[in-house]
Amino acid sequence: xxxxxxxxxxxxxxxxxxxxxxxxxxxxxxxxxxxxxxxxxxxxxxxxxxxxxxxxxxxxxxxxxxxxxxxxxxxxxxxxxxxxxxxxxxxxxxxxxxxxxxxxxxxxxxxxxxxxxxxxxxxxxxxxxxxxxxxxxxxxxxxxxxxxxxxxxxxxxxxxxxxxxxxxxxxxxxxxxxxxxxxxxxxxxxxxxxxxxxxxxxxxxxxxxxxxxxxxxxxxxxxxxxxxxxxxxxxxxxxxxxxxxxxxxxxxxxxxxxxxxxxxxxxxxxxxxxxxxxxxxxxxxxxxxxxxxxxxxxxxxxxxxxxxxxxxxxxxxxxxxxxxxxxxxxx
Numbered sequence: 454x455x456x457x458x459x460x461x462x463x464x465x466x467x468x469x470x471x472x473x474x475x476x477x478x479x480x481x482x483x484x485x486x487x488x489x490x491x492x493x494x495x496x497x498x499x500x501x502x503x504x505x506x507x508x509x510x511x512x513x514x515x516x517x518x519x520x521x522x523x524x525x526x527x528x529x530x531x532x533x534x535x536x537x538x539x540x541x542x543x544x545x546x547x548x549x550x551x552x553x554x555x556x557x558x559x560x561x562x563x564x565x566x567x568x569x570x571x572x573x574x575x576x577x578x579x580x581x582x583x584x585x586x587x588x589x590x591x592x593x594x595x596x597x598x599x600x601x602x603x604x605x606x607x608x609x610x611x612x613x614x615x616x617x618x619x620x621x622x623x624x625x626x627x628x629x630x631x632x633x634x635x636x637x638x639x640x641x642x643x644x645x646x647x648x649x650x651x652x653x654x655x656x657x658x659x660x661x662x663x664x665x666x667x668x669x670x671x672x673x674x675x676x677x678x679x680x681x682x683x684x685x686x687x688x689x690x691x692x693x694x695x696x697x698x699x700x701x702x703x704x705x706x707x708x709x710x711x712x713x714x715x716x717x718x719x720x721x722x723x724x725x726x727x728x729x730x731x732x733x734x735x736x737x738x739x740x741x742x743x744x745x746x747x748x749x750x751x752x753x754x755x756x757x758x759x760x761x762x763x764x765x766x767x768x769x770x771x772x773x774x775x776x777x778x779x780x781x782x783x784x
Contacts, residue, residue, distance in 0.1 A: 459663050464689065466656040471693040473629050474500060474649035475706075480628055480642045488613035490566050493698075493709025494716070495610050500650045501690035501710065502534075502717040507654070509722040527730055528585075528738060531722040533684040535578065535715050536741045536776065539748040540769035542692050542711045547766025549699040557764030561704040568756040570712035575749050577602055577719045582742040584727060585734035596728035603720035610713070653690050660689065688714075736783045744776040 475497065482492035509527045551557050561567075577599070584592060628637035630645045691714050695707040726732050734742070748769060755761040 459659060463656040463660040463663070467653055467660070467689050468693050470649045470652040470656065471501075471690055472697060473645060474653060474690075475694055475697055476626060476629050477642055477645035477649060479625050479706075480637060481646055483625065484639060484642060487611055489705065490709045491610040491613055493706040494570060494713030495607055497694060497706070497710045498691075498713030498717055500646075500653065501694060502714040502721075503650065503654055506717065506722050506725075507658070509725050528726050528732065528734065529741075530684070530687070531718065531726045532585075532734075532738050532741045532745075534688055534718040534722070535574075536745045536748075536773070537684040537688045538691060538711050538715050538718070539745050539752075540773040540776075542688060542695060542769075543748075543752070543766050544769035544773075545692050546695050546699055546704065546707050546711070547763040547769075549696055550704060550763035550766075553700060553702075554763070557762060559763050560759075560761065561699075561708055561763065561766075564708065564756060564761050566705070567708045567712055568753060570709070570716065571749050571753060571756075573606060574712065574715050574719055575746065575753065577716075578742070578746060578749070581719055581723050582734075582739070582746065585732055585742065586739065588733060592732060593728045596724040599720040599724040599727065603716060606716050606720075657687060657689065737780050740779050740783065741776060744772055744779075748772045 478497045478500065479492060482489070482496055485496075487496065509530045546561065550559055550561055581599070584595065627634065628641055628645060630641045631637040691711055694710050698704065698707040698710070751768060751772075752761065752766075755765050
């Protein structure tokens, strides 16, 4: 009963913190004069991807009674996050779009930029998956290449302001910390951004602890817990951000946040795992990687055919269901 209460409490805290966080991060983007897409793909993504990066870091670096199990958790967390985002998160965006517009045929704003970001992700994730299948001695050195790939991606996203223009503050809601000021102080934006990130991080860790305690009770292996249960908590900020932004008519920010978080997870947690674990996948982890690639490949195809709509985005639920069935078969 206590675990259920803590789950609900942490979920509520994450939602409220996300409301304040996206309010702050939009003001931060306008004050830094970055492009609208970069607000979601870089500024918001760095914050919301923090929990899953920390899960991987803690699992592989801190001492524990079972190093092999901790390596499995670290690898599973690094692979489970992109799977949930590429299937469930996009499906949630599609579902909310349908509720808001009362149509399954509406195309999300920002879908063209999304395809470019997902093209980057697709190439990097293929490399990440291949490295988990093959074995060679100098694999840890390739962690540097993944960090450089993310740095290049961030540079590209921040340059978008020069082409598309900086994120405007004209239609933004007042900053929650200074609701009566038309233009909030820089210190207030910083305090609200950092403070909400701290709440999101703490509440996400509480959520992860409760979920991971359920795994052994259900007889699940550590890797399965990391792939199936932990991402539900660590990806909650991205999913809730998406719901909030789509409801406010800003689906381009929702898509950018998910795509940007996926880029972080394809590089930063992967670099940690490649550097400090054997980075050799079990069949279940490999299946998660394959289903992630299938989901992104379908999204790229639908986008090129101009058929990426709220309705077609729901296919992510079926793909995640296929992974779940496959995982049960492999156990």
